[in-house]
Amino acid sequence: MDYQAVLHQIADDVAPLVGRGTPAAYIPALADVDPSRFGMAVADLDGKVYGVGDWQRPFSAQSITKVFTLALALARGGDSLWEHVGREPSGNPFNSLVQLEYENGIPRNPFINAGALVVTDRLQTLTGDASSELLEFLREETGNPELAFDAVVAESESAHGDRNAALAHFMASYGNIANDVPTLLDHYFWQCAIEMSCADLALAARFLARHGLRADGSRLLTRSEAKQINAVMLTCGTYDAAGDFAYRVGLPGKSGVGGGIVAIVPGHCTLCVWSPGLDARGNSVAGVAALDRFTTLTGLSVF
Amino acid sequence: MDYQAVLHQIADDVAPLVGRGTPAAYIPALADVDPSRFGMAVADLDGKVYGVGDWQRPFSAQSITKVFTLALALARGGDSLWEHVGREPSGNPFNSLVQLEYENGIPRNPFINAGALVVTDRLQTLTGDASSELLEFLREETGNPELAFDAVVAESESAHGDRNAALAHFMASYGNIANDVPTLLDHYFWQCAIEMSCADLALAARFLARHGLRADGSRLLTRSEAKQINAVMLTCGTYDAAGDFAYRVGLPGKSGVGGGIVAIVPGHCTLCVWSPGLDARGNSVAGVAALDRFTTLTGLSVF
Amino acid sequence: MDYQAVLHQIADDVAPLVGRGTPAAYIPALADVDPSRFGMAVADLDGKVYGVGDWQRPFSAQSITKVFTLALALARGGDSLWEHVGREPSGNPFNSLVQLEYENGIPRNPFINAGALVVTDRLQTLTGDASSELLEFLREETGNPELAFDAVVAESESAHGDRNAALAHFMASYGNIANDVPTLLDHYFWQCAIEMSCADLALAARFLARHGLRADGSRLLTRSEAKQINAVMLTCGTYDAAGDFAYRVGLPGKSGVGGGIVAIVPGHCTLCVWSPGLDARGNSVAGVAALDRFTTLTGLSVF
């Protein structure tokens, strides 16, 4: 398929939407981003990357990194992870405490904040340094040794981190957090603060299109585990808009409040789109539209 | 693919699970079913049907009919349906009123009871006789003119229908029901009480694998609409176990408390499995396991 | 105490508030009331009544009648009532279904709509004609044989009664309603539709200030039961503003959306105030202020 032509077509089609929505404003480091940015990249199974617009410009990956942390925690620790976190859509905003209380401190899925804190807690227990483990993995998969945490963003997250601190302490009160809460929060905030481009993210997610195989051909996950992560992305990857995202786009995807979205076409390719303006549920307005166009133009959808 | 061999393999593999779980007991007509039943059918794109076990024995389709009512309401009335019902997973049991109250009488999706009542209400407004419209459609798609409502089941549903009456009156109080509540409930209970076999259901759902085309080749839904219904099935089709079903099976599916589950492999085939024993979330124990085996044996999964 | 002078002082003090707030508008029969009405009455232990303003003009008693239905159900059926309804504040709007679902169909207290439906259901079982039983009691306590249901209001309630129908069917689904739901709703709506003046209501409630003794000196309730109803009024009598009402007024009270409020000074007197403009929580704006003034001017508060 001529991905390059498709990307140009998409960029034209969604241009009127770029700048719509509102960049995340809960920390100054994110609020300052230029809302007119738009980039999109496709990585095929062989690692060839196609791009358009700001596809090589790094942005704050934020919650997209939750996919990689989940994959590493499963790869390192196996299925027992699912005793500590569910895999059902939450039906609530990403940082809600309500369901957590009704369900005794077990978060609904690994992609709401509470669930990602549990996954990070597990990876910390398994490796002793969750955020370094993640960074190392991302550098290897992208072949980009310059990937790094943005210290300003991480500190800003920490300074505005009361909601996440509440989630972590709350789960700790149910015995569902093993590590010291402030240490856990540090690793969590560092992970959110990784800067990556669309090209980087499309490359890093490639193991999900390759049924578990890493860039170097070694196996990170079994075929079944890769399929399972794709399933969780489809049902839970875009906050409480997962149903609408599946309806419109029809691909496993994971969004971040930095304005990025990663999507997977199993057996075909990975995609990453970025544009900072968010809709009311925290997903990139132009990003969702671009993925919608992609599946329409290419017929590549899981349904 | 040799579906027949696959079905025999599956029947062997899940035999130890048949009889596990508990048949639905909220109405006598369902509680009396023989829990040792198991049947499974596959219909290919051309309408050829393969089966194993009790694949030709009729059972109470129950909530599986919600898929067909949704398709008919969309086909007859179009997208305005989505002003009255959402398409997000509910994160709550299928007959919960809680979310309905927080969200002002708009049900989360068409597959929880509240949502199906809204869809039936729309179909009733569009056609004047929602349950007959549904029955006629099912007879045509299956080529089985003997499909019928089970009057005993329908009356039993009605006699135990206080929860559904509460849902309907509650939504009516928000102005989200257009028809008289008792009339609406009658049509709703008749729909649930249709008796169909695995073969019937696999045939009836074939338009979802054929991108919207009916048995006679005419178009019921656009390609895009068919894809959208598949997406809603994947994210919302198995009550509050949709995430787990996607994780294990990885196919759009819709279950009923009669013990049946319909699943779609877009572009390939449709499946229906039946075994009355239900798990705690209302899905057939042996049925889910059989679909899990199917995707493992055939590699046919959307992920 | 010179109640007459106190009442005139109060009428002067709250005059600027009369007309503030919004009369109940959910049924036309209530929306048409003149918002500039204000009346207040005090009945002493001997049945002498003092009044000011529109104290002799009948208005729709609405939820105030829930106090009398509760007293009759306790008098006729005793403590087993409390197996079917709690006596805790609800912390939610008066017609919410949320708590009802979490607590398996047992309403929080007899003064939210769900609880009053249960109490009416019990009275119906005990007497065979709950609304007539109530009307007869009120005629005897007030000495006013002309007290009657307002058929227009009752029919209007019924026509807009989907929310109450939802509550009743929902509780029936938990086995907490014994009578046929439509019959129960009829009796419930008739009770709400009784027309009474401030003078009538102050007289009718006198058994609560007289430790259980009726107007004719016979005993309706034990001293302990009368105290208990006063306690439930204080903690639950003014919807989800009970805490604020206790804070400001400090008396057991029960309000209705017709704009009336009955309050009790145990061992001293009963009060009723009426003014149709309601605050956001459904209590009369001028009415609450008038009771606040009463306790300030007289020092008669339970605290």
Place this chain on the structure above:
Amino acid sequence: MDYQAVLHQIADDVAPLVGRGTPAAYIPALADVDPSRFGMAVADLDGKVYGVGDWQRPFSAQSITKVFTLALALARGGDSLWEHVGREPSGNPFNSLVQLEYENGIPRNPFINAGALVVTDRLQTLTGDASSELLEFLREETGNPELAFDAVVAESESAHGDRNAALAHFMASYGNIANDVPTLLDHYFWQCAIEMSCADLALAARFLARHGLRADGSRLLTRSEAKQINAVMLTCGTYDAAGDFAYRVGLPGKSGVGGGIVAIVPGHCTLCVWSPGLDARGNSVAGVAALDRFTTLTGLSVF
């Protein structure tokens, strides 16, 4: 009234209940208390104290101190406190986060943990040392200079304080906490860890029976403010059993998980009862029964 005779009668009557229920076990320091303890004290308006059983033995005052912190915050800072905390019953367990989320970080009342954290936060802002301010006040009202924090209990609370940390961080995320969360928690835990006897607590609460006057005759609160605190105690003082406590006892009261309960008879006396065995809602089994007996024997109830 012969309080001494009444107390002996009560001690006899409730003896069979002493030892029933379960002492609080969430921290070891509380779990080790002897469950067979029972003491009760009455302080009259002049400060004369009557007692029975273990009425002079110190125990962990726990949440009872919330009454005094509230009084001090109102006395020092006035009504603006109510912009930060409500005064409605919560209808939920004392440490629930659910309502807090639905109501944007404003706790329902000052006696649930979240509300007490807000009150402590205000007192900390007003005085710079909330826990010392409280201790000093209690020493003065009781005339007991030996009142002190139990450091073992305070440290134990802190070590098991994840739920309270979650509440504080959660409210901080809404801007409803002004001080550093760990500092606030320290003061909160110290307050809970004050050791007092029934005699101490009955004396300390006397300003609520004396319409705002302290032991030395100076005014802590206006008459109206004292009445208001009594009202909040009645509607919110015994966790989610406030309605039942009002129903059975009919007095403003505040309980603690140490097994103590303080109650107020405005204009007459104050009471404190202690017995460590708690019911399912966290109130002393023998304590509630003893207060129930007190109002029955003396006729002293607010209703």
